[in-house]
Amino acid sequence: xRVELRKMAVESDxxxxxxxxxxxxxxxxxxxxxxxxxxxxxxxxxxxxDHHPFIxxxxxxxxxxxxxxxTWTFKTAxxxxxxGRRINLPQGxxxxxxxxxxxxxxxxxQPADFDSWAQLGNRGWDYDSVLPYFTRTERRVxxxxxxxxxxxxxxxxxxxxxxxxVSEAFIAGAxxxxxxxxxxxxxxxxxxxxYYQRAIEGGRRISAARAYLxxxxxxxxxELRVNARACAIVLKGRKAVGxxxxxxxxxxxxxxxxxxxxxxxxxxxxxxxxxxxxxIGGGALLNGLGVPVLHELPGVGENLRDHFSIRxxxxxxxxxxxxxxxxxxxxxxxxxxxxxxxxxxxxSTVPSHVYGFWKSDEALTAPxxxxxxxxxxxxxxxxxxxxxxxxxxxxxxxxxPQSTGWVRALSRDVFEDPEIQPNxxxxxxxxxxxxxxxxxxxxxxxxxxxxxxxxxxxxxxPGVVRDDEIMAFIRENGASAFHVAGTAKMxxxxxxxxxxxxxxxxxxxxGLRVIDASIMxxxxxxxxxxxxxxxxxxxxxxxxxxxx
Numbered sequence: 307x308r309v310e311l312r313k314m315a316v317e318s319d320x321x322x323x324x325x326x327x328x329x330x331x332x333x334x335x336x337x338x339x340x341x342x343x344x345x346x347x348x349x350x351x352x353x354x355x356d357h358h359p360f361i362x363x364x365x366x367x368x369x370x371x372x373x374x375x376x377t378w379t380f381k382t383a384x385x386x387x388x389x390g391r392r393i394n395l396p397q398g399x400x401x402x403x404x405x406x407x408x409x410x411x412x413x414x415x416q417p418a419d420f421d422s423w424a425q426l427g428n429r430g431w432d433y434d435s436v437l438p439y440f441t442r443t444e445r446r447v448x449x450x451x452x453x454x455x456x457x458x459x460x461x462x463x464x465x466x467x468x469x470x471x472v473s474e475a476f477i478a479g480a481x482x483x484x485x486x487x488x489x490x491x492x493x494x495x496x497x498x499x500x501y502y503q504r505a506i507e508g509g510r511r512i513s514a515a516r517a518y519l520x521x522x523x524x525x526x527x528x529e530l531r532v533n534a535r536a537c538a539i540v541l542k543g544r545k546a547v548g549x550x551x552x553x554x555x556x557x558x559x560x561x562x563x564x565x566x567x568x569x570x571x572x573x574x575x576x577x578x579x580x581x582x583x584x585x586i587g588g589g590a591l592l593n594g595l596g597v598p599v600l601h602e603l604p605g606v607g608e609n610l611r612d613h614f615s616i617r618x619x620x621x622x623x624x625x626x627x628x629x630x631x632x633x634x635x636x637x638x639x640x641x642x643x644x645x646x647x648x649x650x651x652x653x654s655t656v657p658s659h660v661y662g663f664w665k666s667d668e669a670l671t672a673p674x675x676x677x678x679x680x681x682x683x684x685x686x687x688x689x690x691x692x693x694x695x696x697x698x699x700x701x702x703x704x705x706x707p708q709s710t711g712w713v714r715a716l717s718r719d720v721f722e723d724p725e726i727q728p729n730x731x732x733x734x735x736x737x738x739x740x741x742x743x744x745x746x747x748x749x750x751x752x753x754x755x756x757x758x759x760x761x762x763x764x765x766x767x768p769g770v771v772r773d774d775e776i777m778a779f780i781r782e783n784g785a786s787a788f789h790v791a792g793t794a795k796m797x798x799x800x801x802x803x804x805x806x807x808x809x810x811x812x813x814x815x816x817g818l819r820v821i822d823a824s825i826m827x828x829x830x831x832x833x834x835x836x837x838x839x840x841x842x843x844x845x846x847x848x849x850x851x852x853x854x
Contacts, residue, residue, distance in 0.1 A: 321346040321529070323849075324549050324564040325571055326536045326580065329403020330835060331822040331842040332571035333519035334443070337460075338846035340527035347527070348562050349519065350534040350551055352576075353399035356515055361406045363645075364504075364511050365633075365653045368690045370407040376400045377407060380575060380726055387731040388781055394689055395612075395726060395786045397573055401532060402515030404573070408788070408835060409657040410504040410511055412463045414440055414492045415830035415837060416672055419706075426827050427798035428808040430844075433494075439843040440836065447507070449489050460517040461839065462507040466659060468650040470681035472626065472698055472759050473501075473659050479753025485664055496831065497673050499662040505835075509645055509654040514839065534560075537720040539568055539584040539818065541600055546818035555721050567817045567849065571842070574790040574824040575713050578607035579724045581794070581805075581820075582715040586812070595718055601815055605803035609795045610711040611829045612728040613676075613787035614736070616744055616780045617701035619683045619693070619765035620751050626759050628696045629682025657690065658701070662750070663831075666704075666742035673831065674705045675743040677750065686765060687783065697764070700751050702743040703787050705831035708733035713793050730784065740784070741777055789834045794824035810845050821845035 323339055325332050328351040336349050358376060360366030370376050378399045381392040398404035417433035424432035441456035448465040450457075480499045481487055488498025505512050522528040533553055540548035540561065548563035570577050581587055585600030587607060592599045622628050632641055632652050645651035662677030683697030684690055711729040716722060731737050751763060762768065766779040797804025799813055806825050812818045823838045830837045 319561065320563040320565060321348040322564070322566045323347045323569060324562050324567075325349045325569045326549060327351065327403060327571035327573065327576070327822065328401050328515055328519055328530065329398060329571060329573060329822070330405045330514040330838045331845070332569075333402065333405070333514035333517070334839060334842035335569055335571060335821055335846045335849075336528050337518035337522045338843070339849065340522040340525075342850060345527075346529075348529045348531065350536055350549060350562070351401050351530065351532050352535040353401065353532065355532050356401040356406050356513065358400075361400070361402070361513070362510050363653055364410060364506050364509070364655060366511075367407060367409060367657065368692075371396050371690060378575065378723075380723055382730075382786065383725050383727040385727065385730055385732075387737075388784060393730075393786050395575075395788060395790065397575060397788070397790075401519070401530070402513035404788070405505075405514040405835065406511070409833070410506055411656055411658070411833050412444070412492065412503045412505055412836050413661075413832035414840075415832035416496050417494050418672060419828070419830040419832075423796070423827055427801070428796050428827065430808060431796070436840055436844060439840045439847075442843050443839045448503070451490070451493055454493055455490070461505055461514070462512055462517075463503050464506055465503060466501040466655070468652060468655050469501075470628075470659070472622070472628070472681040472756070473679065475755045475759060476660055476679050476698075476700070476750065476753075479755035480662055480750055482753055482755060483749060485662055488663075491661060491663060492836075496663045499660065499677075501659060502656055502661050504656045506654055506656070509648060509651070535720055536572065536580055537583060539570070539580065539586070541584070541815070544601070544814065545816040552720065564817065567819060569849075570818070570820045571822045573822055574610065574793045575724065575726060577820055577822055577824045578713045578793040579715045579720075581606045581812075583718060583720060586815070591714055595715055597718060603805055603813060605795055605805045607713040607793050608710070608803055609792040609827070610713055610726070610728055610790060611707055611709075611792045611826075612730070613703040613789040613829070614707065614728070614730045614740065614784050615678075615701050615703035615787045616740060616784045617678075617699050617765070618744070618747050618751055618763060619697050619699050620756075620763045621761045622696035622698055622759055623761055624696065626696050628698060629680065630692045630694070630696055633682075633692055664746065666739045666746070674739060675702055675746070676705060676832070677702050677743075677747060679750070689785070698751070698760070700747040702740070702747045704736060704739045704743065706829050707736050709736050710792070726790075728786070728790070731781065737777065740780060741773060744776060744780060787833070789829070791823040791826040791829060791834050794820045795827050796825040797827055809848050819845065819849070
């Protein structure tokens with residue numbers, strides 16, 4: 307009997323697929339593979355279950371983003387062009403990954419983003435080819451053209467239901483400056499201004515885990531192991547056969563085996579770090595870590611990109627009640643009651659209410675900037691800590707930054723953060739674009755339509771006028787948009803820095819794929835969440851269809 311029990315214990319640690327990470331990509335891949343008959347799947351999540359109540363209340367992102375029990379509290383390495391600051395770069399470390407702590411905005415980007423991926427040699431990644439995977443993911447509730455927007459997917463994409471008169475004035479002012487009002491920026495035509503679409507339904511966040519993974523877990527089709535920090539991919543020759551993980555610092559390593567494939571969905575920071583600690587990466591880096599070089603791939607961890615954002619703040623008149631005041635005292639109690647009754651409330655809103663997509667130069671044929679507006683404001687140098695005065699915010703980020711950096715493990719200890727260097731503003735064109743974008747953001751705050759609501763700009767303030775002064779402000783105050791991507795770049799075998807092919811298989815190895823934002827060869831003109839969902843849908847179908 308003891309021998310039989312031992313055999314059962316060993317067998318329970320062998321699955322058809324082992325997936326590292328339960329974020330946007332891992333949740334979809336696990337759920338789609340679980341639709342196959344007689345298929346066993348194990349998902350390893352480094353963080354806890356998603357039971358924290360602030361995860362499910364949309365406005366709870368104000369708390370979860372800075373909660374170390376739910377996040378990887380990463381910071382960037384110092385960079386001279388951002389005044390040597392270590393910039394906060396939190397990522398989700400909880401079931402659902404960053405989809406459980408992010409801003410919930412749904413933004414696909416531009417068709418040309420994906421056409422450019424195909425032009426780099428990635429077959430089947432042009433816009434027409436990836437559009438069906440965007441539509442498969444979403445259940446669009448609201449305006450959207452048939453065939454372009456999905457109606458039967460698992461992830462609800464809804465419109466705003468709580469509005470502030472200052473937001474309407476901001477939109478009116480932008481229209482007055484020449485930005486058209488766009489009813490659906492996810493239609494393939496992004497240019498214009500309007501309200502964000504978001505992954506919220508019934509006043510609650512719907513993470514990828516809630517939409518995909520957890521139903522499969524409850525049905526007994528997927529085994530989910532939480533607090534399981536992957537520390538190495540197990541290779542047998544040139545084939546991945548399993549994953550080793552730690553349930554806690556100092557605990558004994560455990561191992562789970564994969565009959566078919568190991569699928570890494572750990573995100574653009576943790577995916578390259580895991581590959582490196584497994585002996586897959588640049589030889590010089592691995593040798594410096596004392597990690598045996600099992601498979602040299604110099605592109606692992608390189609090509610890091612992120613959206614760098616900067617915001618301007620204006621003080622509202624004392625009689626204007628902004629989010630800053632609604633989030634405190636008796637007003638907050640009223641908003642909580644509204645939310646409990648299922649009525650529109652600030653508790654079910656996203657960080658930015660209004661979007662704008664426009665051009666830094668009128669000669670451009672498509673937007674290269676994303677603007678964000680909120681009828682609230684945050685303290686200087688703080689992530690999502692509301693100001694003590696009535697304020698509003700207009701922010702901007704560059705769509706397609708050319709500055710690239712890296713993620714590099716600093717230690718064989720998986721509990722030590724890697725070096726993350728996005729090299730913000732290193733490319734001269736990035737500096738010119740963000741400067742032009744910030745000037746437009748300030749113009750958007752100075753329109754006649756907004757004037758009745760405002761006392762004046764307080765950040766950076768009217769004393770900052772010259773280009774060098776504005777650029778100094780951007781360097782001193784710019785922040786990450788938390789959209790890291792590109793560190794396991796997709797590309798053909800002739801591209802020395804490519805890590806995966808267009809079937810998302812790691813070059814030169816069998817049984818190992820990467821399916822997450824790290825495979826993006828370049829940044830989409832958007833928040834990375836929607837594109838990551840698409841990548842996961844497409845990657846899962848490739849596996850199921852045997853497209854090898």
